[in-house]
Amino acid sequence: MGNLKIGIPQALLYYEYFPLWKNFLEGLGAEVIISGPTTKEILDLGVKSAISEICFPVKVFYGHVMSLKDRVDYLFIPRMVCVEKGVYFCPKFLGLPDMIKSSLSSLPPLIEPTIDIRKSATNFKNSFLAVGKLFTNNSKKIYQSFYEAQRNLKLYLKSKENELDQKIISQQYNNKFSQGDLEDFLNIALLGHSYLIYDYFINLNLISKLKKVKVNVLTAEMVKKRDIKRQLKKLYKPLFWTLSKKAVGSAFYFLEKKVDGIIHLTSFECGEDSLIGEIIHQESQKYPSVAYTEFVFDEHTGEIGIDTRTEAFLDMIVRRKRYESNYA
Amino acid sequence: MKVTMPNLGNLTSIAGKALLSNLGHEVILPPPNTKRTLDLGVRYAPEYCCLPLKIVLGNFIEALERGAETIIMVGGWGPCRFGYYAEIQRIILKSLGYKFEMISVEAPRGNLLQMLNYINRLRNKKSFPSFMGAFKLAWAKVVAIEELEKEALKARPRENIRRETSKILKKGLSLIDNTNSIEEIEKIKQKILSDYNRIIKANKNKDLIKIKLVGEFYVALEPFVNHHIEEKLGYLGVEVERGVSVVPWISSFLKFFRDNKLQDIIENAAEPYLPQSVGGEGQSTIGHIVLASEKGMDGAIQVIPFTCMPEIVAETISKKVSEDLDFPVLTLIYDEQTGEEGLVTRLDAFVDLLEMKKIKRHLVKI
Numbered sequence: 001m002g003n004l005k006i007g008i009p010q011a012l013l014y015y016e017y018f019p020l021w022k023n024f025l026e027g028l029g030a031e032v033i034i035s036g037p038t039t040k041e042i043l044d045l046g047v048k049s050a051i052s053e054i055c056f057p058v059k060v061f062y063g064h065v066m067s068l069k070d071r072v073d074y075l076f077i078p079r080m081v082c083v084e085k086g087v088y089f090c091p092k093f094l095g096l097p098d099m100i101k102s103s104l105s106s107l108p109p110l111i112e113p114t115i116d117i118r119k120s121a122t123n124f125k126n127s128f129l130a131v132g133k134l135f136t137n138n139s140k141k142i143y144q145s146f147y148e149a150q151r152n153l154k155l156y157l158k159s160k161e162n163e164l165d166q167k168i169i170s171q172q173y174n175n176k177f178s179q180g181d182l183e184d185f186l187n188i189a190l191l192g193h194s195y196l197i198y199d200y201f202i203n204l205n206l207i208s209k210l211k212k213v214k215v216n217v218l219t220a221e222m223v224k225k226r227d228i229k230r231q232l233k234k235l236y237k238p239l240f241w242t243l244s245k246k247a248v249g250s251a252f253y254f255l256e257k258k259v260d261g262i263i264h265l266t267s268f269e270c271g272e273d274s275l276i277g278e279i280i281h282q283e284s285q286k287y288p289s290v291a292y293t294e295f296v297f298d299e300h301t302g303e304i305g306i307d308t309r310t311e312a313f314l315d316m317i318v319r320r321k322r323y324e325s326n327y328a
Numbered sequence: 329m330k331v332t333m334p335n336l337g338n339l340t341s342i343a344g345k346a347l348l349s350n351l352g353h354e355v356i357l358p359p360p361n362t363k364r365t366l367d368l369g370v371r372y373a374p375e376y377c378c379l380p381l382k383i384v385l386g387n388f389i390e391a392l393e394r395g396a397e398t399i400i401m402v403g404g405w406g407p408c409r410f411g412y413y414a415e416i417q418r419i420i421l422k423s424l425g426y427k428f429e430m431i432s433v434e435a436p437r438g439n440l441l442q443m444l445n446y447i448n449r450l451r452n453k454k455s456f457p458s459f460m461g462a463f464k465l466a467w468a469k470v471v472a473i474e475e476l477e478k479e480a481l482k483a484r485p486r487e488n489i490r491r492e493t494s495k496i497l498k499k500g501l502s503l504i505d506n507t508n509s510i511e512e513i514e515k516i517k518q519k520i521l522s523d524y525n526r527i528i529k530a531n532k533n534k535d536l537i538k539i540k541l542v543g544e545f546y547v548a549l550e551p552f553v554n555h556h557i558e559e560k561l562g563y564l565g566v567e568v569e570r571g572v573s574v575v576p577w578i579s580s581f582l583k584f585f586r587d588n589k590l591q592d593i594i595e596n597a598a599e600p601y602l603p604q605s606v607g608g609e610g611q612s613t614i615g616h617i618v619l620a621s622e623k624g625m626d627g628a629i630q631v632i633p634f635t636c637m638p639e640i641v642a643e644t645i646s647k648k649v650s651e652d653l654d655f656p657v658l659t660l661i662y663d664e665q666t667g668e669e670g671l672v673t674r675l676d677a678f679v680d681l682l683e684m685k686k687i688k689r690h691l692v693k694i
Contacts, residue, residue, distance in 0.1 A: 051647070053661060054640050079604060086437065088407035091606040095641035098602045102648035114604065237415040238437070240406035271409050271637040274376035275416050282419050 003031040004135065006111070007072030009064030010035045012057055013080055013093065015194035016243075020153040021076065024128060027145020028135040033072050035064040038201035042067050047299050049104060056267040056298045057195050058092055058099075060202065065100055065107075074111050075100075081116035083124060087242050090272055160221035186317060189218040189254040191247050191280070192265030192273070196297060203265060204303045206295075206310065213314060218259060220250035227253050235279070244272045251280045254290075260317050261291040263310075268298035291317050329449070330354045332396035334384040335361055337549045338473050339574055342505045347466035348400075350508070351459065352452045356396040358387035361552035365390060370664050372420050378409065379633035379662055380546035383553060385417050392426045400450075403434030408607035408638050468510045472517045474575050476500050481569065483524040484562030486531035494559065496523045534565075537682050540620035542571035542613045543631035544639050547662055549574065554631050554662065555671050561629075564679045569625070571616035572609060594619065601645050610638030614645055621655035626682045628655065634663035656682060 006025050008014060014021070014034075025032050035042070038060055046063025068075060077097045080089045088094070097112040111134065113127035120126070125146065132142030188210060190197050197203065197219055210217050228249030232238065239245050247264075254262055264280060266273035277294055284292040293313050295306060331353045333340050341357055348355045358365070361383060368389045369382030388399055399418075404411030414432035421428065431450070436443035451459050476497055484493040500520035504513055539561060547553050549572060561568050576590060594615035595605075601618070605611045617628045630646060632639035643659050650657040658678045660671065 051640075051644050053634070054644065081604065086405065088607070091407050091608070091610060091637040091641055094407065094604050094606045095602055095610065095645070098604070099641055099644040102601065102645040236418070237403075237412070237432070240411060269376060269635050271376070271378075271635055274374045274635065275409055275412055278374045278416055278419065282423055285423075 003029065004074060005033055005072045006030045006074045006076050007033045007035065007068035007108075008076045009061055009068060010037065011061040011064045011199070012096070012195050013078075013089075015198045017153065019156045020149045021078075023149035023152045024132075024145050025076065027148055028132055028142065030135060033068065035068045038063070038199050040201075043201070043299060051103070053269070055092065055269040055271070056202075057193070057270070058096075059299065060195075060199070061096070062100070062104070065104060069104070069107050072108055075108055076111045078127075079112050079114045079116075081114060082118050083115060084242055085117065086238075087240050087245065089242055092271075157221065160219075161224050185216065186214070186261070186314065187216045187218060187259040188314075189250070189259050189262045190265060191220055191251050191254075191262060193243055193247070193267075193270075194219075194221070196265045196267055202267075202297055203295075204301065204306050206263075206265070206306065209307070209310065215314070218254060220246050223250040223253050231256070234283075239276070241272050244276045247273075248276050248279055252283060255284055255287045258287065258289055260321070261293070261313060263313070264292070264294045266294060266296055268296060291320070329452070330356050330395060330397040331400055332356045332358060332388070332391035332394075332398070333400040334358065334387045335550065335552075336546065337551060337574075338477070338501055339470060339549070342473060342501060343466045343469040346469055346505075346508070347462055348450075350462035350465065351450060351454055353450075356391055356394050358391040358394075361387070361550070365552075366664055372424065374416075376635050377416075378544075378636050379553060379664065380410070380544070380550075381413050381416065382664065383546075383550070384413065385420060388417060388421060389424075389426075392421070392428055397428055399428055399430045401430060401432050403432035405435065405437060406607060410608065465508065465510060465513075468513050469504055470578065471575055472504055472513050473501065474573055475517065476504075476520055478570055478573070479521055479524050481558060481562065482567055483527040484559065485536050485565045485567050486534055487527050488530060490563070493524065493527060493562070496520060535686075536565060536567045537627070537679060537686065538567045538569065538625040539679075539682070540569050540571050540616055540625055540628040541631065542616045542620075542628055543609065543660075544633055544636050545572050545577060545609055547631045547633050548572040553633075554660075555666070555668055557629070557631065557660075557671075557675070560672065560675055561679070564675065566679055569620070571612070571620075571628075597622075601649055602641070606638045606641045608636070608638030610642040613639065613642040614649060617646055617649050617655065617657060618653070621649075621653040626656070626686060627678070628657045629678070630657060630659045632659065632661055634661050656685070 008021055022032050022034070042063035043060060044063070045066040046059040046061065049066055050059045050062040065075065077100060079097050080093050082088050097110055101107065101110065111131055113131050115124055115127050117123045128146050129142055132146070136142065190207065197207070200207070207217050228246060231249045231252035232245060234252055235248070239248060251262060262284065264277060266277060281292065284290060291313065293309070295309065331348050332355070333344050335341065335358055345355050345357060365383055365386035367386070369384070369386030373382040373385050391399070401414040401417065403414045411434070414430055418430040431446050480493050480497045487493050497520070500516060503516045507513055507516065541548060541558065548570070551558070558568050594612045597618040598611045598615035602611050602614045613630060620628050630639070630643060632643065646657050646659065649655070656678070658674065660674065
């Protein structure tokens with residue numbers, strides 16, 4: 001078998017699972033083509049091909065599929081249903097391959113493993129092994145590349161967690177310095193789905209903009225899993241969405257750690273965020289020293305608007321730190 | 329306890345009230361949905377929440393203003409947002425300073441004691457048989473209301489005197505509301521059904537447009553929210569068939585007497601397009617559309633609240649279903665901005681199209 005070209009759209013859950021997907025498929029000898037960062041063209045393609053009522057990130061996903069579909073043999077669009085007992089992904093992820101198939105024509109065949117551990121505990125592994133069967137009959141090879149890929153994913157997540165350790169340590173160290181340079185050490189947590197935070201085109205380069213003005217950017221990936229778990233116990237009713245659990249847990253963690261500010265990135269029509277935004281907002285009221293704001297992104301979001309809001313938000317924090325050292 | 333619960337068509341105002349008042353609770357129902365309900369909900373709910381959450385929140389505020397102390401709401405465990413509504417509403421109402429208790433009726437997860445506690449409090453020291461009796465009566469009312477409403481959809485487009493059906497239905501509902509025996513309910517039901525039959529017989533051979541009404545549960549069933557779409561279509565001479573109904577919904581919720589067979593048929597019909605349940609009514613919407621087309625109906629209308637997650641998946645897929653089966657589907661998205669006239673125009677146009685399509689089909693046959 002020659003090298004099959006498999007396309008992975010760089011959108012949505014790509015940002016959560018790419019070390020796993022990419023390494024697994026490459027380990028099987030396939031050539032993985034990633035659609036690359038979002039561009040204006042991709043966004044336009046997506047907005048044109050998706051129905052107008054759907055949430056912004058899915059429109060972006062459509063764009064990535066459109067840009068890939070003519071240069072690959074297969075498209076890899078897993079149906080992520082459930083990776084944790086009793087917790088789901090958003091309904092749009094549950095029906096993602098079906099939506100793509102229904103609204104786009106002349107698609108290459110899809111590889112759409114259903115990952116749903118409610119069916120059996122080993123479903124996560126098994127569905128990947130089933131995908132491997134498409135490429136090779138050598139089950140040893142499939143197993144090897146799956147475990148290799150899984151290790152890669154773990155390493156990636158671990159390295160993200162460690163980033164926070166270093167940052168918080170450096171923060172505590174820095175606090176001993178004089179008040180003069182407070183601006184240098186603002187800790188701002190960026191919360192939201194990873195496909196918003198790491199897609200620099202969608203969020204208009206927010207992270208590098210923040211870094212430029214010497215802000216320590218903290219993200220949900222940096223919070224340890226057990227910390228998230230502990231924080232989620234504060235909820236009266238447990239959440240049932242994987243991604244929201246991470247967002248809420250880390251938001252509570254950052255609130256408790258009293259970072260300087262939290263920016264919640266959300267996208268137009270995001271169903272989960274509409275609820276968890278409210279939860280985080282209400283919880284943030286208990287921590288008056290932590291500033292909280294919410295940025296909503298869609299295909300019309302302008303760079304200047306976000307710049308202005310970011311600036312105002314940071315200014316407000318700095319001013320408060322300088323002049324209101326004893327706020328309640 | 330001074331109990332309240334959200335408005336849902338005639339369901340809670342009749343059957344829900346019967347259940348709770350027979351258990352000896354004081355029932356304080358929210359006033360019927362009005363513009364004020366909507367405004368209150370829109371003011372305090374998160375912006376991108378769907379319309380049902382907003383209206384129900386408005387219901388609760390209005391009921392709390394009238395002195396309710398305990399709120400009964402249905403919950404769930406996803407993936408549709410509906411499962412978390414009760415909790416969000418509790419958080420919002422608490423932050424507004426209301427004093428109340430929220431009882432969220434849902435499958436217990438890890439907290440069996442709390443669930444038993446809730447049941448015990450709802451039971452209100454009544455013996456088990458009288459508890460079950462109250463349940464049975466309420467259930468009989470639910471079934472009767474549902475059947476009368478569904479049959480009214482057949483009579484309405486055939487009536488000679490405008491609004492006659494609605495009048496009969498209203499009379500029947502108020503009779504059901506005032507009775508407390510299951511036999512009586514059955515009698516009332518038969519009486520009303522025979523009244524309908526009189527209307528239907530008068531215009532039996534009328535060739536009507538048949539439309540399946542599918543979509544999100546609350547929007548499809550709450551006339552205030554969907555701007556009385558069933559009646560509007562009826563007056564346009566359309567026989568509407570409900571794809572969404574309360575009885576299977578509650579039974580699936582209670583797990584026992586669940587109609588697996590019906591659900592399987594719907595899921596199988598949806599299978600080629602959407603093999604995965606996406607929460608809410610997403611998959612059944614697709615299933616119902618396919619089934620309606622197989623049955624030879626003329627079209628389907630999907631009603632959904634803006635930002636509804638499962639129904640948006642269904643909407644995307646319904647475009648393909650509609651194309652493949654040559655079966656017209658109109659998607660109506662409701663939010664707090666939805667205007668009456670816009671809706672009427674779209675319904676008019678859709679029904680016109682269906683009529684033309686029907687005539688064309690007959691011509692080809694000849």
